[in-house]
Amino acid sequence: MKESNSSIDKNDEWKCGADLVVAQLEAQGVKHVFGIPGAKIDRVFDSLVDSKIDTVVVRHEANAAFMAAAVGRLTGKAGVALVTSGPGCSNLITGVATANSEGDPMVALGGAVKRADHLKQVHQTMDTVSMFKPVTKYSAEAISSSALAEVVSNGFRAAEFGRPGAAFISLPMDLINKPTRGKLLASYSPTLGSAPHSAILEVSKLLEKAKNTVLLLGLMASQPPNAEAIRRLLHKGDLPVTSTYQAAGVIDQASFHRFAGRVGLFNNQAGDRLLRNADLVITIGYSPVEYEPAQWSNGTAKLVHIDVTPAETDSLYQPEIELVGDIAATVDLLTEQVKQQIALSPAAIDILEERRLQRQLLDQKGRSLNQFAIHPLRLVRAMQDIVNSDVTLCVDMGSFHIWIARYLYSFRARQVLISNGQQTMGVALPWAIGAALVEPGRKVVSVSGDGGFMQSSMELETAVRLGVNLLHIIWVDQAYNMVAIQEEKKYHRTSGIEFGPIDFKAYADAFGAKGFAVTSADSLERTLRAAMDVQGPAVVAIPVDYSDNALLMSQLNMNEIF
Known part of the structure; x- marks a missing residue:
């Protein structure tokens, strides 16, 4: 254990501002800082040596932001990225924008030239505050050394x-760099109460009158306290429910029979059909960035919005009632008003039964898809066997993301980390490293395509250096296949989507990880199990046959494949 920062005395004097910044990070409960040093920020890195905080050096700044975001999503406390000025900051922007869209709390600290040089063309001068404003909730520069703790504290809030x-x-x-005076600020977060009781009563009356109610769960629904409250509502009301990709794991096994699956990207799922038939849609923790209303709103159903913030309205998302406040408290009060199970319409019953049969068919016949390269549904079925309740799954962006989001199920809130707000490539491996540091006793599995993997694969060295217990699965086809299926649909040909092969087993071994390669259909499950048994970083490359990708854009029926 490192020594605590000791540069403060009774007069709140600090030998440098960096010591005050680091002490405020400690006061915020920060355990890890992810980043790359440089001349404009190295004093903070130096101060971290004498703190209780672990410094995790990464290989690219965007990945520092991804790792910090994973810490934030899993703990609810902001993760921290620390980088130098100029390109150190600009390299962060994709990771910061992704965290902001995905609702992941993180704080990025960026070095800057001295204040006297702000308006000069000097080395690495850049107006980073203006750059970050559009992609953050808060973007500010400290303008006096005594205010450093205040600016940091407000960033966390x-x-x-x-x-x-x-x-x-x-x-x-x-x-x-210079000595300063300043007081540390206590770390605390304001608490919200429930939405007004009168508004909750109005929603309960809408529920009583509706013939086709559907719950649509969004990313805030997957915060564990919110997920527990939603489960209580579903157990009592037995309501039909669907969710965005980010709400994976909210539905438990007791309510799985009412779950129409996840919706996102292409408007062709069972959940979409439920929403089209609905006369009342109750969204919980939903943001349009997850799945825009034009994709699912029928324009006639009454809408109820339950969230911590008011709705972002548009022509197809204008809630009748907005229940703004603590989600768990609000949902529990609504549950008290539900007197009996909600009767399902014949159409809803048919949709849910068809969804159940499709899941059953995948479970029964997934292993019978014996072609090599591997069919995506065979691979999802094999992954389902290894992603048990004790495993955290981090999913990158590509067409595999759709296959997994639709067909791999989870019963633990925030067990699955998945991107849809920005659909950022390269997130899975750095997310997995962050997740492994948060929960070192839990196995982490990350998955990407070969395109996305190479956007952050340098962090394999970080994973090996830290000794984190993760398995990274690469779906290999030597193409940006998600782009390809959309180009084929629009133009009947593809452009700019192919790239060359890589020996990923050798690549992983070169970093000191354990590399595996699936070389036949018969070896799939055996190789995955062997890779899962590795204690430490492992990588398995699996050739995938995406010839059925076009079916993702239609109403896919398992009988079309088996």
Whole structure:
């Protein structure tokens, strides 16, 4: 265990501003800082040596943001990325924008030239505060050394409160290098009460009158306290329910028979059919960035919005009632008003029964898809066997993301980390590293395509250095296949989607990880089990046959494949 920062005395004097910043990070409960040092921020890295915080050096700044975001999503407390000025900050932007869209609390600290040089064309000068404003909840620069703790504290409050997101703080070099005075601020978050009781009663009356009620769950529904409250509502009301990809794991096994699956991207799922037939849709923790209303709203159903923030309205999302407040408290009060199970319409019963049969067919026949390369449904079925309740799954972006989001189920809130707000490639491996540090006793599985993997594969070295217990699965086809299926649909040909092969087993071994390659259909499950048994970082490459990808854009029926 590192020594605690000891540069403060009774007069709140600090030998440098960096010591005050680090002490405020400790006061916020920060356990890890992810980043890359440089001349404009190295004083903060130096101060971290004398703190209780572990410094995790990464290989690219965007990945520092992804790792910090995974910490934020799994703990509810903002993860921290720390980078130098200029390109150190600009490299962060994709990761910060992704965290902000996905509702992941994180704070990015960026070095800056000294204040006197802000308007000069000097080395690595850049208006980073303006750059980050559009993709954060809070973007500010400390303008006096005594205010460093205040700026950092407010960044954490913005990142963590309400609908979580990203904050950026610029730290000029002169402020963090020179001695200063300043007080630490206590770390606390405001608490919300429930929505007004009168509005909850109005929603209960809508529920009583509706013939086709559907719950649509969004990313805030997957916060564990919210998920537990939603489960209580479903157990009592037995309501039909669907969710966005980010709400994976909210539905438990007791309510699985009422779950029409996840919706996102293409408007052709059982959940979409439930929503089209609905006369009342209750969204819980939903944001349009997850699945825009134009994709699912029928324009006639009454809408109820339950969230920590008011709705972002548009022509197809204008809630009749907005229940704004603590989600769990609000849902529990609504549950009290539900007197009996909600009767399902014949149409809803048919949709849910068809969905059940499709799941059963996949479970029974998934292993019978024996072609090599491997069919996506065979691979999803094999992954389902290894992703048990004790495993955290981090999913990258590609057409495999759709196959997994639709057909791999989970019964633990925030067991599955998945991107849909920005659909960012390369997130899975750095997310997995962050997740493994948060829960070191839990196995983490991450999955990407070969395109996405190479956007962050340098972090294999980080995983090996840290000794984290993760398995990364690569779906290999030597193409940006999700782009390909959309180009084929629009233009009947593809452009700019192919790239060359890589020996991923050798690549993983070169980093000191354990590499595996699936070389036949018969070896799939055996190789996955062997890779899962590795204690430490492992990588398995699996050739995938995406010839059925076009079916993702239609109403896919398992009988079309088997």
